[in-house]
Every structure is written in structure tokens, then in C-alpha cells.
Amino acid sequence: MDPRVERLQRRSVETQGLLSLAGGLPAAETFPVAELARALEHTRADALQYDWPEGRAAMRAWIAARLAKRGAAVDPDDILVTSGAQQALDIALRLAAEEGHRIAVPNACYPGALELFASYGCELVAAETPANLAYTMPVVENPTGRALTDEERGALVAANHWLVEDDAYAELRFDGHVPAPLLAAARERVLHVGTLSKTLCPGLRVGWLVVPPRLREAARRVKHETDLQGNTLAQSIVESYLSNNDYDERLASLRRFYAQKAEALMVALRRRLPECLFEEPGGGFSLWLTTGKSWDDVELLRIAMRCGTSFDPGRDFRRDGASRPLAMRLAFSSIPAGDIDEAVARLARTFDEAARTPGLTGA
Amino acid sequence: MDPRVERLQRRSVETQGLLSLAGGLPAAETFPVAELARALEHTRADALQYDWPEGRAAMRAWIAARLAKRGAAVDPDDILVTSGAQQALDIALRLAAEEGHRIAVPNACYPGALELFASYGCELVAAETPANLAYTMPVVENPTGRALTDEERGALVAANHWLVEDDAYAELRFDGHVPAPLLAAARERVLHVGTLSKTLCPGLRVGWLVVPPRLREAARRVKHETDLQGNTLAQSIVESYLSNNDYDERLASLRRFYAQKAEALMVALRRRLPECLFEEPGGGFSLWLTTGKSWDDVELLRIAMRCGTSFDPGRDFRRDGASRPLAMRLAFSSIPAGDIDEAVARLARTFDEAARTPGLTGA
Numbered sequence: 001m002d003p004r005v006e007r008l009q010r011r012s013v014e015t016q017g018l019l020s021l022a023g024g025l026p027a028a029e030t031f032p033v034a035e036l037a038r039a040l041e042h043t044r045a046d047a048l049q050y051d052w053p054e055g056r057a058a059m060r061a062w063i064a065a066r067l068a069k070r071g072a073a074v075d076p077d078d079i080l081v082t083s084g085a086q087q088a089l090d091i092a093l094r095l096a097a098e099e100g101h102r103i104a105v106p107n108a109c110y111p112g113a114l115e116l117f118a119s120y121g122c123e124l125v126a127a128e129t130p131a132n133l134a135y136t137m138p139v140v141e142n143p144t145g146r147a148l149t150d151e152e153r154g155a156l157v158a159a160n161h162w163l164v165e166d167d168a169y170a171e172l173r174f175d176g177h178v179p180a181p182l183l184a185a186a187r188e189r190v191l192h193v194g195t196l197s198k199t200l201c202p203g204l205r206v207g208w209l210v211v212p213p214r215l216r217e218a219a220r221r222v223k224h225e226t227d228l229q230g231n232t233l234a235q236s237i238v239e240s241y242l243s244n245n246d247y248d249e250r251l252a253s254l255r256r257f258y259a260q261k262a263e264a265l266m267v268a269l270r271r272r273l274p275e276c277l278f279e280e281p282g283g284g285f286s287l288w289l290t291t292g293k294s295w296d297d298v299e300l301l302r303i304a305m306r307c308g309t310s311f312d313p314g315r316d317f318r319r320d321g322a323s324r325p326l327a328m329r330l331a332f333s334s335i336p337a338g339d340i341d342e343a344v345a346r347l348a349r350t351f352d353e354a355a356r357t358p359g360l361t362g363a
Numbered sequence: 364m365d366p367r368v369e370r371l372q373r374r375s376v377e378t379q380g381l382l383s384l385a386g387g388l389p390a391a392e393t394f395p396v397a398e399l400a401r402a403l404e405h406t407r408a409d410a411l412q413y414d415w416p417e418g419r420a421a422m423r424a425w426i427a428a429r430l431a432k433r434g435a436a437v438d439p440d441d442i443l444v445t446s447g448a449q450q451a452l453d454i455a456l457r458l459a460a461e462e463g464h465r466i467a468v469p470n471a472c473y474p475g476a477l478e479l480f481a482s483y484g485c486e487l488v489a490a491e492t493p494a495n496l497a498y499t500m501p502v503v504e505n506p507t508g509r510a511l512t513d514e515e516r517g518a519l520v521a522a523n524h525w526l527v528e529d530d531a532y533a534e535l536r537f538d539g540h541v542p543a544p545l546l547a548a549a550r551e552r553v554l555h556v557g558t559l560s561k562t563l564c565p566g567l568r569v570g571w572l573v574v575p576p577r578l579r580e581a582a583r584r585v586k587h588e589t590d591l592q593g594n595t596l597a598q599s600i601v602e603s604y605l606s607n608n609d610y611d612e613r614l615a616s617l618r619r620f621y622a623q624k625a626e627a628l629m630v631a632l633r634r635r636l637p638e639c640l641f642e643e644p645g646g647g648f649s650l651w652l653t654t655g656k657s658w659d660d661v662e663l664l665r666i667a668m669r670c671g672t673s674f675d676p677g678r679d680f681r682r683d684g685a686s687r688p689l690a691m692r693l694a695f696s697s698i699p700a701g702d703i704d705e706a707v708a709r710l711a712r713t714f715d716e717a718a719r720t721p722g723l724t725g726a
Contacts, residue, residue: 001587003580010415028409036411036596037403045394048566050386052373083446083568087590116588203411203595205446205568217366224364225479227450231594232566233399 039240055081145281173283285333402603418444508644536646648696
């Protein structure tokens with residue numbers, strides 16, 4: 001994240017009355033805290049002991065069973081429980097990338113991936129460009145909420161390079177039709193990433209990485225070196241939670257919840273900012289708003305905060321960090337549904353004010 | 364860890380009736396599971412949300428207050444909550460080490476540190492040798508349980524290189540006299556590591572790294588890239604636990620508990636293996652047994668497992684991975700006190716059997 005953006009976002013969460021469209025956080029009111037506390041009560045002390053790097057067997061068996069239902073047969077021993085999806089990405093990079101490698105990324109891409117890839121000294125190139133590795137969110141992209149087309153999926157499977165498949169939001173596709181992971185089609189070249197952060201809660205830090213069998217030992221070694229093991233407290237809680245609660249029912253309810261909020265955001269945008277463009281998100285927490293404007297997005301964020309709202313500036317999602325043409329991620333996930341229209345009204349006022357501000361436009 | 368040792372240790376934990384002196388785990392019966400479950404009940408949902416990379420403010424304030432009591436004044440903003448002490452070491456290396464750097468380590472050293480340092484392409488050299496960075500556990504060393512002498516502390520503080528100070532076991536010094544961290548004497552050159560894994564439970568994965576103020580932003584950036592943030596679930600539980608329980612009383616009780624087990628191990632060793640040498644541990648979970656023998660330690664472990672016990676082979680603690688002269692870590696921490704004498708009797712039988720086994724001795 002641009003350091004200026006981080007400072008602004010840190011300030012925005014402390015600003016009383018600000019209606020934020022930034023962050024892309026899950027809605028805290030959906031976190032099953034009481035159920036998780038009950039699950040911990042039933043946890044045995046030895047489940048909180050040190051563990052082997054790959055994570056708890058029951059947790060990995062559950063992940064393998066979920067993948068099997070989607071058509072990907074995976075040995076639980078090829079699964080590594082990680083500290084969220086971000087650590088799964090980091091370990092994937094340690095296994096598959098070297099300094100100077102080219103990594104193909106979507107035009108609007110999850111910023112945590114872009115920053116990580118750059119930190120490895122890799123060159124970021126456009127999707128479908130020749131590369132050593134491609135990063136993709138095939139079912140629900142962050143920030144756009146779109147799914148890959150069949151052609152795009154086919155091209156990725158046919159390409160002869162590493163694929164990092166980030167399925168963080170896949171289970172939150174609004175129509176519930178979650179396709180087979182690319183893992184099923186290219187087991188030997190796919191490093192598959194998943195997480196419970198979007199569907200249970202981020203604070204658990206339970207994610208996972210599925211590696212080709214030949215990388216099993218190397219993946220465990222990297223995990224051991226970087227932080228020994230996953231969080232057994234969280235895994236134990238999750239295992240107990242999953243045996244006593246209906247996860248699929250929870251997913252169905254979350255899909256309805258987020259789909260309704262996405263709809264509210266789209267209605268407000270069409271009414272109040274009709275000159276802006278977006279693709280209807282098929283799932284996830286956000287949409288990607290594009291404009292023909294050449295305003296600086298960080299300056300626009302400053303104005304937005306004065307107007308009582310905020311957004312995620314487009315530069316953080318672009319491989320070259322470009323501010324222009326103006327784009328932004330707007331998240332509908334954590335803002336109360338009843339506040340969405342007012343937040344967009346404030347965003348529209350932000351655009352009006354920007355239009356009257358000299359110097360916001362690049363030369 | 365030597366892959367053969369890992370396979371043997373994995374098998375040993377599944378072997379019924381084996382009395383293990385390996386692992387160096389805290390005793391699971393000391394984990395305050397019921398108290399942690401009550402703490403989670405009192406946690407608010409928004410505490411389980413995404414967080415900034417540095418970790419929760421209350422957790423960092425508590426860590427700073429503990430350090431202040433030991434004479435080290437640290438701004439909580441220079442503390443990063445990590446996924447255990449191991450991740451703190453990894454981030455310290457990312458901040459301070461480069462490929463080819465020389466890292467000075469104790470002659471008997473925590474294996475997780477040795478493996479990590481080697482993975483960065485660093486050269487491991489003996490303590491008090493000229494180096495770019497020194498790794499030290501000044502209060503309670505793993506595996507020896509010893510503290511640095513005043514002269515050794517002085518030499519580290521006077522040296523003009525990075526110091527990674529690993530205080531994982533410091534609070535478990537049996538006499539309760541926990542000296543000031545080296546951090547207090549060389550704030551600008553010390554990367555200080557701590558953890559709750561030994562005193563509450565490892566499954567929480569709550570550790571920390573204290574960095575010099577000029578590295579604050581860089582440390583947060585590395586944490587964000589590698590796994591976004593610490594576990595807010597665990598931090599929230601710990602915060603609530605610490606406000607409702609007396610941590611110092613817990614420490615006092617743990618010190619007595621582990622000191623008694625250390626004593627039982629020393630009594631048994633003096634009686635049953637009088638030819639072996641060890642220094643009395645001043646704290647922690649283990650002692651370091653040295654011998655004049657030239658047996659291969661992995662072969663000896665195989666014999667030990669047939670005799671119904673196990674230990675951690677010395678090679679994993681040595682910077683050059685040497686098996687000889689034979690040494691081993693013996694942990695008293697997680698074996699039931701009543702089993703210690705029988706475990707040592709089995710180890711003595713192991714030595715007897717080894718003495719009759721041809722080919723165990725190096726040419």
C-alpha cells in the first residue's frame with residue numbers, strides 16, 4: 001500500500017461518522033464468536049501444544065474433502081495449513097519464484113499479492129503475457145468480483161508455467177455455483193490458496209496452501225523455517241466449530257447477505273455516479289469502479305475523507321502503481337446496508353468537489 | 364532437523380509406552396484452556412476482524428510494560444506481534460541479514476534458528492567470532508539452560524554488529540531473577556524476540572519482535588507481506604486472560620514445576636549415566652548432555668526407540684551438523700515427573716546396547 005494511503009486509511013477508521021467504502025473487510029456482525037467460544041471450551045489441552053509444520057490432520061482432511069466436492073482430488077498430506085491466505089502466497093513464492101522472474105497478474109489485482117511479488121524482486125507483467133508464473137483468482141477476483149471466462153481458464157491451464165490460484169473468495173460467489181479449481185486440471189503446476197478469513201473470521205488466521213506432491217517436503221520445510229507451524233488454537237476451534245455447525249448453511253446465508261449489499265451499492269452508483277463504469281460483481285466483497293478522469297487518486301481520497309467517506313485508490317491494485325485513469329475499489333462488505341446510499345452520495349459530492357479543484361488533474 | 368531425525372521423532376510420538384526425553388515441549392497439563400475459553404467468550408466480534416500488521420495496541424502495551432519492568436524502555440509502536448518467536452526470528456533476518464553474512468551462534472544452538480539462518484544463505488560461525496550478526500539467548504539458552512556470564516553479555520553489547528536476542532525462555536529462569544534484556548543496553552542494534560509459547564501455550568502463536576525505531580516501518584512492511592498481521596483471535600484471548608488472571612503468579616508456579624522436573628532428571632542422570640556431563644540448567648525445558656563417545660547420534664536414537672525412549676540428537680544443535688562427539692538435548696519439560704527415572708534407565712540401557720553394537724563408532 002502507498003504509505004500516504006495507509007496513513008489516510010489509518011486516520012479514516014478513527015474518524016467518527018465516516019462511512020467507509022474502503023478496506024474490503026468481512027462484516028464483523030457475521031463472525032460466530034459465541035460458537036467459536038463454545039468450540040474452544042471443548043478443546044483438549046494437548047491440541048494447543050506444538051505441532052508439525054503441515055498443520056492438524058483433521059483440519060487438512062476437511063480442506064481435502066471440500067476440494068474433493070469441487071472435483072479436485074488432493075492428498076491431505078499435500079496441504080499446508082497457513083497463517084491466512086497471505087502466508088500461503090508467500091510460501092508459494094518461496095517455492096516457485098526467483099528474483100527476476102516474470103509474474104503475470106490481472107490488470108486490477110489484490111494489492112497484498114503485488115507487494116509480495118515485488119518484494120521477491122519479480123517483474124510484474126500483464127495477464128496472458130509470457131511469464132514464469134501467473135497469479136489468478138479464477139472464481140471471484142479481488143477487486144472486481146468477476147470470474148474468469150472459460151477461455152481465460154483454458155489459457156491458464158494450457159500455459160506451461162506455475163499458477164498461483166487464489167481462491168480466497170470462491171465460496172462467496174453469489175450464485176453458489178463454485179466451479180472446479182484449476183488445481184483439478186493442472187495438479188503439477190498449481191499452487192492453490194484458500195482461507196477461512198472471509199467466511200468465518202480473519203482473526204483466526206486459518207488459510208491453506210495445496211502443493212504438487214513433489215513439493216510437499218519443501219513446503220513443510222519453508223513453513224517450519226518461517227514460523228514453525230500453524231495456529232493450533234485456531235485450528236482446534238475451527239475443527240470443533242465445523243463438527244457442530246452447518247458450514248454450507250452459513251455460506252448460503254453469507255452469499256445472500258453480501259449479494260444484497262452489492263445490489264444496494266450498484267443501485268446507488270447507477271443513480272448518483274452514472275458516468276462511472278463497473279462490472280457487476282459475481283461474488284466477494286467489492287467492485288472496481290473505473291472512470292475516464294485523470295485525477296490523482298490519493299488527492300481524491302483526501303477530499304473524500306473531508307466529505308465523510310473513503311475508498312481504496314486504484315493505484316494500489318495496479319502493477320505499475322499508476323493513479324490514472326482514475327479507478328477505485330469500492331467495498332460493500334462491512335458498511336451497514338442502510339449506510340450505502342449515503343456513502344455513495346458523499347462520494348458523488350467528492351467528485352463534484354474534485355471537479356472544482358484546480359491542480360487535481362495531471363498535466 | 365535432519366530428515367531422518369524427523370521421521371524417527373514422528374514415529375516416536377505415535378509409539379505407545381515410549382517415554383520421550385525429546386521435543387522440549389511445554390507440559391500440556393499446564394495450559395490454561397478453561398481460562399482461555401472464558402476469555403474468548405468475553406471477546407467482541409470486531410476484535411476478530413482484520414488488523415494492522417503490528418498487532419493489537421493492548422497486546423503491545425502489555426509487552427512494553429513487561430520490558431519496562433526489566434529495565435528496557437520501548438515504545439509499543441516499535442513492537443510487532445508475530446506468529447511465535449520463530450516468525451520474529453524470520454522477520455529479524457529479513458531486516459538485518461543478507462546472503463553471505465556471517466552469523467555467530469552458540470556452540471549448542473536452537474535448531475530452528477540454525478535452519479532459518481542457513482536458509483538465508485548466511486554463514487554460521489562460532490560465538491565471539493567477528494560476524495555481521497550474533498544470535499543469543501542470554502538468560503536461558505536452549506538447549507543448555509545456561510545464562511550468559513557478565514563477560515559474555517559485555518562482549519555482545521560492546522561488539523559493533525546486529526544482535527538477535529531470543530528471550531523465549533527468560534521468564535522461566537528457575538530462580539526468578541530475570542536480568543535486563545540486552546535491548547536495554549544496545550537499543551539501536553538489538554532485535555529482541557519474545558513469546559508466550561512457553562508460559563501460556565504454543566498453540567496461541569503469540570510472539571513478538573522489538574525493533575530499533577528506525578526499522579519500525581520496514582518491520583511492519585515485512586509482516587504485511589508475509590502474512591498481513593498477527594492472530595487477533597489469540598491476541599484478544601490473551602488480553603482478556605491477562606486482565607483476569609495473575610500472570611506473575613502463573614510464572615512462579617511454572618518455575619517451581621519445571622525446576623522440580625529438572626532436578627529429577629539430574630538425579631537420575633548422575634545415578635545412571637555418571638560418565639556423561641551436563642551443566643545444571645538455570646531455567647527452561649532441557650539440558651545438554653555431552654559425552655566423549657564417537658557414536659552416530661541418529662543410529663543411537665534408533666536404539667533408544669527400541670529401548671522405549673528418545674532424545675534430540677546433538678547434530679541438530681550444531682552449526683556444522685556434526686554428530687560427534689556424541690551429545691544430545693534431554694528435555695524434562697513434558698515427560699511426567701514420575702517417568703523421568705525410568706526414561707533415563709532406558710537411556711542407560713541404550714548406551715549399554717550401543718557399546719555392544721559394532722559399526723556405531725565412526726572409523
